[in-house]
Amino acid sequence: MSEFDELRRLRNADPVASASVPSLDDDEPQALRERILMDTQTPTTRRWSRTVIAATGIASVAAAAIAFAVTRGDDSGSGAPITPDPGMAMCVATYDLGTLADREFAFDGTVEAVNGDEVTFTVAEWFRGDDRSSVTLGGANMFGGLTSVGDATVPMEPGSRLLVAGDDTFAWSCGFTQIYDADVAATWRSALS
Amino acid sequence: MSETREQRFTRLFADAYRPLWSYARRRVPLDAIDDVVAETLTIAWRKLDAIPGEPATLPYLYGVAYRVIGNSLRAHRRHLRLLERVHAEPPPAPEAVEPNDAVLDALATLRAEDQEVLRLSEWEGLAASEIATVLGCSANAAALRLSRARARFKVALTGSAPSRTSHRRKEIDV
Numbered sequence: 001m002s003e004f005d006e007l008r009r010l011r012n013a014d015p016v017a018s019a020s021v022p023s024l025d026d027d028e029p030q031a032l033r034e035r036i037l038m039d040t041q042t043p044t045t046r047r048w049s050r051t052v053i054a055a056t057g058i059a060s061v062a063a064a065a066i067a068f069a070v071t072r073g074d075d076s077g078s079g080a081p082i083t084p085d086p087g088m089a090m091c092v093a094t095y096d097l098g099t100l101a102d103r104e105f106a107f108d109g110t111v112e113a114v115n116g117d118e119v120t121f122t123v124a125e126w127f128r129g130d131d132r133s134s135v136t137l138g139g140a141n142m143f144g145g146l147t148s149v150g151d152a153t154v155p156m157e158p159g160s161r162l163l164v165a166g167d168d169t170f171a172w173s174c175g176f177t178q179i180y181d182a183d184v185a186a187t188w189r190s191a192l193s
Numbered sequence: 194m195s196e197t198r199e200q201r202f203t204r205l206f207a208d209a210y211r212p213l214w215s216y217a218r219r220r221v222p223l224d225a226i227d228d229v230v231a232e233t234l235t236i237a238w239r240k241l242d243a244i245p246g247e248p249a250t251l252p253y254l255y256g257v258a259y260r261v262i263g264n265s266l267r268a269h270r271r272h273l274r275l276l277e278r279v280h281a282e283p284p285p286a287p288e289a290v291e292p293n294d295a296v297l298d299a300l301a302t303l304r305a306e307d308q309e310v311l312r313l314s315e316w317e318g319l320a321a322s323e324i325a326t327v328l329g330c331s332a333n334a335a336a337l338r339l340s341r342a343r344a345r346f347k348v349a350l351t352g353s354a355p356s357r358t359s360h361r362r363k364e365i366d367v
Contacts, residue, residue, distance in 0.1 A: 033206050
């Protein structure tokens with residue numbers, strides 16, 4: 001059997017080959033498109049807000065709703081602090097140890113640099129998710145773009161030591177990112193082990 | 194006349210819905226397909242300005258779906274671990290995507306990364322450069338991953354390694 005036969009067999013095993021792919025005219029796709037077009041959580045150029053779809057009852061689908069907004073101090077990428085606009089921030093996901101335990105990553109880190117939409121952290125300890133000494137969250141090419149910030153008392157400026165938790169490439173606000181505290185760090189370490 | 198956001202998204206939706214449904218169908222249980230597609234297209238609507246034009250649009254959206262599914266699987270595993278702790282008994286077996294046969298069984302023995310590049314190549318029909326867009330790596334890295342995944346799949350399916358010389362491509366020693 002040539003090495004291409006295996007690939008041909010793999011192609012023939014495509015699950016969609018025998019499946020019925022919905023037509024665009026079916027009710028479900030039509031309804032989905034209308035629901036999405038009614039979604040008003042679209043980004044603007046200076047002030048961002050982001051909402052992830054709330055989890056359904058299906059355990060295999062993961063997302064918790066969260067919205068946050070950031071107002072940038074300046075656009076120069078000089079490291080000026082990013083401070084949130086409390087008036088825009090809404091915590092759809094309530095921070096507690098249970099929702100913290102659902103996060104993909106969490107770490108104890110210090111803001112190293114703020115550059116446009118990206119925040120780079122030097123990581124002292126990963127509670128979950130990775131083992132790199134440095135991580136950058138947000139970024140123009142990443143989905144969502146901008147990191148979240150916490151409440152008004154959590155400045156995202158170089159030198160700030162924070163406890164940071166989130167999913168994918170986003171740090172979550174509303175308690176999931178907060179000023180470092182040794183006791184809280186111990187609690188996170190236990191909850192995320 | 195320039196296109197409105199709604200018009201642009203409607204056009205994207207028409208082009209991408211069925212391919213994204215198929216992408217999800219190949220990777221998640223039947224009852225999760227609609228949620229994966231919905232979340233992917235919602236992200237696309239919110240990030241519409243960042244989505245590249247054709248022909249990179251669909252690989253980009255596959256990349257969004259890839260991460261949506263990854264997040265879902267991680268949460269599902271955490272849920273199963275929680276069930277184990279709470280009930281102290283084995284969790285229910287996950288729903289099978291397809292009836293098992295030798296090919297799908299062999300595919301399932303590979304690492305997740307190998308499975309994904311093979312699916313993207315052989316089922317979505319993507320070139321290495323497009324796979325790179327989905328996975329967020331260079332085209333060279335995607336090509337190398339694909340080459341290695343094919344070799345591993347052959348071993349998994351037949352038990353024999355591919356020949357080191359091939360008229361189709363040159364083996365790369367690293």
